[in-house]
Each structure stands twice: as C-alpha cells, then as structure tokens.
Amino acid sequence: MQTNFIRKIFFDEKSRSLLIQALVIGIFAVFIYLLVQQTAANLERRGISSGFDFLSMGAGYDISIRLIPFTSEDTHLRAYFVGLLNTLMIAICGCFLATILGFFVGVIRLSSNWLFRNIAYVYVEFTRNVPVLLQIILYYSILLHLPKIKQAIVLFEGFYLTNRGLYSPLPIFKEGFSIIVVSFVLAIIASFIIKKYLKKKQEHTGKQYPIFLINSALVIFTPIFMYYLMGMPLEFELPVLKGFNFKGGMVIRPEFIGMLLGLSIYTAAFISETVRSGIISVSKGQREASQALGLKSNLIMKLIIIPQALRVIIPPLTSQYLNLTKNSSLGIAIGYADLVHGFGGISLNQTGRAIEIMLMVMLTYLTISLIISFFMNIYNKAVQFKGNA
C-alpha cells in the first residue's frame, strides 16, 4: 500500500512535476536565504550600513555634462537623474543617427554599382568586427587631438571644432517661441488628419491626391509663417574667441561626440545588415507583379517593397536599439557622465552602498529596455501582416 503510494508520486506526471517544483523552490529559498544572511554578515563585519537614505545626502562632486542644473551641493538622487537624462540623451541621439546611417548603408549595399556596394561592405565588416568600446575610445582620442582653441577649425560661421568640443551658436528663445512650437505640433497632427481624409476619399473616388506634397508643405511652412508673424522670436548667440577660450554660444563636449560617433557608427553596421536582409526578403515576384500592374518604381518601393521589408526589419531593429542603449553605459571609459559613470561610479565610491546603487542602475536599464520593447512591439504589430493568411 505504502510502496504503491510512493510509486504513484514518482510515476504520476502531475504529482511528479509538483514534487520537482517544490524541490526547486526549496533549493532556491535556501540559496537566497544563505545569500542574504552571508551578505548581511559581510556588510556588518565591514561596517557598511545599508538603506536608501544616502539618496538625500549631498553628492559632493560635479558633473560637467548635464541637462538639468547640478552643483556639488545637490543630492545623490539628483545625480541619478542627471545621469539618467544623459543616458537617455545619448541613447535617443544614437538611435536616431544609427537608423539614418544604417538605412543609408543598407540601401547602398544593394546598389547596382559594384564599387559603392563593396565600399559599404568593407565599412560594415570593419565596424561590426571591432569592439564598440575600442571604437569609442579611438574616436574620442581623435577628437582630443583636434587643434587647440586658438587654431580652431571653422566648419561654418559660428561652428568651431576644437580639442575641447564643438562650439556652436546658442539658440535664445524669446517670448512667443512656444507658439511656434505649438503650431508645429498642430501642423503635424493636422497632416495626419488630412492624410486619413484624403486616403478615404481616394478609396471612394479612385482619384489620387498628392498627400505627401500637401502635408510636407503644411508641416514646413506653418512654423515659418508663425515665425515671421511672431516677430522672429529666435536669436543665436555666436561663440566669440576671447583670450584663451570662447565666450558665449554653446559647446558640445568631445565625450558626447565620441560616444555618439562610436555608438551610431557601430550600431549602423548592424542596422544596415537588417535593412539589407529585409529588402532582400521581399520576393522578386512581388516587384515583377507590381511592374506588370504598371506601378512606377517609386510607388513600387513605397507601396510594395518597404511595407513588406519593414515586417522583417522591425524585430531585429528593436534589439539593435536595445543594444545601443545598453552600450551607452560604456561612457564610463571616456568620462561621459551617464548613469553608470556618475551615479554608478562616483556615488558608489563615495557612499559605499554598492548593492542599492547597482540595483537602482540595473532596474533603470531594465525599465528603459522594457519601454523600448513595448513601443517597438506596438509599432511592430502595426506593420505586421493583417489578414487571414
């Protein structure tokens, strides 16, 4: 009777799976318990206190690259937000630049010109087979060896490239500029409504409207019109060389430019490969069929090839954006004050709260990753095949 019962536990699938899982939970719980106990004992022995109270203490260090004001008297919590904003800034700029460069190179890789195709190929192979950290450091050292301020390279009027960064005019927004921004946003919203309306009309009547032309005119000319209407409320303050430094204007630091170049050039190589494989994945028959229907080549691209290629491109593109965001943590190697460098590095060293700070940093990156995945998944659903097939 008893042996039967034991046999049943081992050979019945349900009870066995329960048993295995109970065992796993047990081992896991013991493991966690030992870990926590050990850590607590170690912390006590080393005299490290724990808790998040350090966040309200003064940071005591300065951050040179910042989007919000920060002085050494501000708290660690504020240092966290400065770092977070810097991480987001480099991630957004990097994704933007990498996408443009990646699509450009991806299209060149499919060009009918043999030389162009192979120059792009060499670019892709050389950049994606060299560590991104090495590239960031390399570009950064190139930037640091630009001419000194006295011999600054003049790119355009008001743009000076030096070993201390790119000096450029500072836009000064006067009263009424917000109205221009609002009008710009409204124009974009209006263009979507017009597009929807005209598409509907086209479906009813069959007549085609120059939607793109109308909308781009709307989006471009509305802010320009408002700009003059409001009495030109935008001025630029040019950087002027005075003594040993530039006065006025704004400076984009070499750390930022180095990170931006490194991340976007590296990621663009991967994006170009996904773009290329996406376009190749659209079968030849699709193009031939649309040619047979008499579509023009730009319409074939717009209506047939790109919508189908996007389906293949979007999922790997998402993971490239995630990679770029995670790689932005390499700023620590060249002193770009991102989350890991400022909060995860200097604050950690000052307070010694390694567990709390690393946990916060990791959870922040997880959250950013999840947000990117979430939005890209929405976009992915929008471009995926709709229908019964």
Next chain:
Amino acid sequence: MSSLSINSFTHKKYYNWVIRNLFSSWINSIFTIIALIFLYKVGSFFLNWAFFEADFRYNFQGDLILDRTFCSKNIKPGEFGACWAIIYARWDQFMYGFYPVEEVWRVNLTFALLPFALFGVLFDKIPFRKYFIYFTFLYPFIAYFMLYGGPGLSPVGTNKWGGLLVTLFLGITGIALAFPLSILLALGRRSKLPIIKSICVVFIEFIRGVPLITLLFTANVMLPLFLPQGVNPDNLLRALVAVTLFQSAYMAEAIRGGLQAIPKGHIEAAEALGLTYWQTTRKIILPQALKIAIPPIVNTCIGLFKDTSLVLIIGLFDLLGIGRAALADMTWTKLYYEVYVFISLVFFIFCFGMSRYSLYLEKKLKTDNS
C-alpha cells in the same frame, strides 16, 4: 588565331562586367567616379600613413627606435606616418600581459595547442575526430596547469595575466562554461513546469536587459559580499563569472530558437515510443536544435569576444587595457592610432574569422537539408 579569339572573348567578358557593374547608366558612372576618387584619397592616405611613410623598427635616420622621441614623425613633424615600433617594444605585453618572461613558453604552448582543441569541435568530417574531441575535453586541464602552474611549474597569479591571453581566456572559457548552462536555461524556458519556466525567463530577461558593465561591476564589487569570509575570488575569476552568466542568457535565446524549430511531431513520436523526457531531449531534440542554432550561437560568441574588452573598466588588462597602459607610459605616449589600429586588427581577425566560419556552417547545413 584561336588564342586571339579567346583573348578577345575574355576581354569582352571583363568589358561587359565593367559596363554592367560600374557604368550601366550615367548616374551610375558618376557614382563610380565619386567612389574612385574617395578610394584614392582614403587609400593613399592610409597606405602612406601605415606603410610607405611609416617607421617599423628603424627611423628614417637608420636608428633603432627605443622610445617615442626616435620616431621619425616626432623628429620631423608632418612628414612621416605611423611609428609601429611601439608594437614591437610592447609585443610581449600585448600577448601575455605581465607574465614572467622566463615562463612565457607556457603561454605559447597553450596558444599552440588551442587549434587542436578546437579542431574537433569546429569541423565534423576530419580523420580521427574522436581523438580530437577527447583532446578538447582534456585541454582545459592542460591549459589550467600550464597557465596557472602546479606541481613542477611555478605558480603565476592571474594578476600577472594580460593582453591577448586574458582576452582569449575570458572569451573561450566564458563560451565553454556558458554552453551547458545555456542549454539548461533554454530547456527550462520551454519547460511545462511553471516555476522552473518562470525562474529561467526572469534570469534570461534580466541578464539581457542590463548592460554587461553593470554585471561586471556587480561581480567585482559585490561577489565578495555574497560569499563566505575567506572565499575571495581574484579579479579575473569575478569577471569570468559575470561574462559566463551574460553569455549563457544570450546563448540560451539562440538555442531556444533552435528548439522552437523542431516540429512537435518529433517529440510526440519519441513519447509514443516510450522515451523519457531526458531521452527525448538528448537523442531527438537537442541534436537537431543545436544544429539549427549554430549560426546564431556563433554570432553571440562574436559578440562576447568583443565584449571582453569591457573588463578594462574594472581594472583588468585585456588587449585593450594593455594598449591603454602602454599609452599611459611616458616613453611611448601619444602613439594612439598605432596602438588602436593594431588592437582593432587583432579583434577584426578573430571576429571576422568567426563570422566566416558561421557562414561556412550555414552553407553546409543548407546543403545537408535539401
């Protein structure tokens, strides 16, 4: 007569190729000319810098280059290119780090045996493959004994390791340790047992959601806190733990892709034959799934190999770390481009080799299936 016609035929062939690929339309011709100018400018600049105007071991006056003041470009600024003497001078550090000079033969022997250990794993149609595989399993013990020391060999602490040795050590050991772990994670993620599944999902997604540098920091700063007093792994081992966990999560996702590609019928047929879960997994599912997953697995390995350069941030001297150390030395400072170009080239050779291997496998697997 006949040779002439063949000649004109090949000429015609090249001519046609040039027309079709370079000058098919006037816009294409403009692109070709732009590309040629670009290639000429960049190519001549780079070749001049790296070869024709560069110093190798002797400068333009014929002196052996002992430090940076001997470099031609530092004697006559603006007239000369690279000064590769730094690579010669620091060659041992680039390869072995601070490994004692009289013991370097041990590292060389370990490097030399590495291809034999990989041979059996990478290629399947070779003679005596069985023995190569045996050697592969033996190799880690040989490597440990040779590098770390043991009976008969003086011990060399990992704090003396550096350069290519550390890069290869972290890359290869990380991949080798992560492989079995990743199979378990991938199987666990597809398990029917909800608790095991959720543990695996949380582990994989957590590791994939955070940057490697935070894992390295965590391992570096916090591993001593988690472990009992007295157990104090050295820095290299801490980095290895982080790298292994990181790689196992990415590899698990690659293997999961392979597992998903196995038709359900295979599993059902195996169950109908009375095979247990582990028998089914070992004999039916894994051999097929791993075969499909090899190209993405190799891709994660390339990624890991590049990512080993991050350990310089936690103070280890891998190839890039040694390069930065060489530049920090006053006798060789400011030769940035030489050092970084050299390190890029080393990484490129390894990573490009791996990506070619992955392409070769993809091609081979395709013909196998059809």
